[in-house]
Amino acid sequence: MVTLQNEFLKIEISAIGAQLTSIFNKFNRTEHLWQADPSVWAFHAPNLFPVVGGCFNNEIRIDGQSYPMERHGFARTSEFAVHDCTEVHAKFSLSHSESTWKAYPFKFTFQVLFDLFDSELRVSYKVINQDVKAICFSVGAHPAFNIPFFKGENYDDYYIEFEQEEQLEKYLLSEDGFFNGQTESVVQSGNKIDLRKDLFLDGALVFKKLTSREVLIKNHKTPNFISVSFPHFESLGIWAAPGADFVCIEPWLGYADNVGGAGEFRNKEGIRTLEHGHVFEVDYTIGIT
Helix, strand or coil, X not given: CEEEECCCXXXXXXXXXXXXXEEEECCCCEEXXXXXXXXXCXXXXXXXXXXXXXXXXXXXXXXXXXEECCCCCCHHHCECEEECCCCCEEEEEEECCHHHHCCCCCCEEEEEEEEEXXXXXXXXXXXXXXXXXXXXXXXXXXXXXXXXXXXXXXXXXXXXXXXXXXXXXXXXXXXXXXXXXXXXXXCCECCEEECCCCCCCCCCEEECCCCCCEEEEEECCCCCEEEEECCCCCEEEEECCCCCCEEEEEEEECCCCECCCCCEHHHCCCCEEECCCCEEEEEEEEEEC
């Protein structure tokens, strides 16, 4: 376990999945990250690579050949190497191997970097193409935040506030987690979505078209909030296990497959293509107020 800390926050990160496991607010002695109760949802904040969401038949097709691929990719359960640690910075690295080659026939390095600035944590993703050809991938984040923040509060005291006014259309998923081609308007008040325990009974709220690049988790009764800014991500998922005391804010570059399957991986919606010798970088920031 790697620990970063300053006068505001204490951060813990596991080498398995380069996964955040704790965001502890030193001022009010509050843990803001979901603590991965295995009976509800056994992750804290998985990093999604080289796919986001589920793949039809749990496989991808590259140059006509099928490869097994688990939901949200293999990075979240892989062991990363740890580099360059200081009190406020750490870099985690996952490189191609015999194990990854069986599911993803590309030579790559996937890095997750953490930088602590006062009461903000920046999480950066870097994909390095080490192959002789272009590589294809998606990448996304999946942090889960405890709701409510404090004892004596209720889940439905909280809401999600978007940076800008949005015409929120969620893209609907089948029972198996694949897009069915339909959308539905999300009933909201201005730029807010009120959190309720039944909000996610039909799965995640997936917004493929957003103007906002920041959302806040706020409380109707108190001034404390969490911000998640994602300047370079195109889409956002919001999810919780039904009835659970958390909410996930998920910046995405990539999507689950559509009902009926998918063709070549390189043509999958949301896939990024990175040429030989090039590096792809994107980041998001969590702020605690």
